[in-house]
Amino acid sequence: MRRTGTTRRNALAMTGALAAGAVLPGCGSDTDDAGGARGDSAGSGTRAAADGASAVRTEKALRADATRATATLLAGYERVLTAHPSTAAALTPMRxxxxxxxxAVSARKAPATGPVRxxxxxxxxxxxxxxAAERTAADAxxxxxxxxxxELARLLASVAAACAAHAYLLTELAKETPA
Structure with missing residues (x-):
């Protein structure tokens, strides 16, 4: 294996910094959208319940989107492993x-995906x-x-960071894989 300018330790450190940078802006303050402190009005309990129900629907929708992206990526790994068994040693751990x-991201059983051409x-x-598929998934x-x-934001940031690391490793692997 030839040595590149970027070490595995540096790549992992950059991935961790990317994940932390993605999660930290999501940390909010103790104020609601109206500009007041939470709990200062009589209607805040009702609004919190409505926001909670909306958040559940949003989380389910976000998990469904993440599940589709991950299932598509997994199907890509399966296709490559089936078509090119010589890549199994390197790709199996990533798959x-x-x-x-x-x-982790699916709330229920993952959807079946068709063959990926x-x-x-x-x-x-x-x-x-x-x-390229890993980069696309990380972006998604x-x-x-x-x-x-x-919690879902932290999970998605972690998975995005893992996808970015996989993309880097796969790019390096492609350079070393015989055509």
């Missing part, structure tokens, strides 16, 4: 991590395609962060 992400013909092209999770409530 297993994506499967764990799917279990790919123009990639060789293992190196297939790995590059997976790297990051986009969902702004709407996600606390």
């Amino acid at each position: 297993d991590a994506v499967r764990a992400h799917l279990e 790919s123009p990639a013909t060789g293992p190196a092209a297939a790995v590059r395609e997976l790297a 999770y990051t986009a969902l962060l702004g709407e996600a409530p606390g």
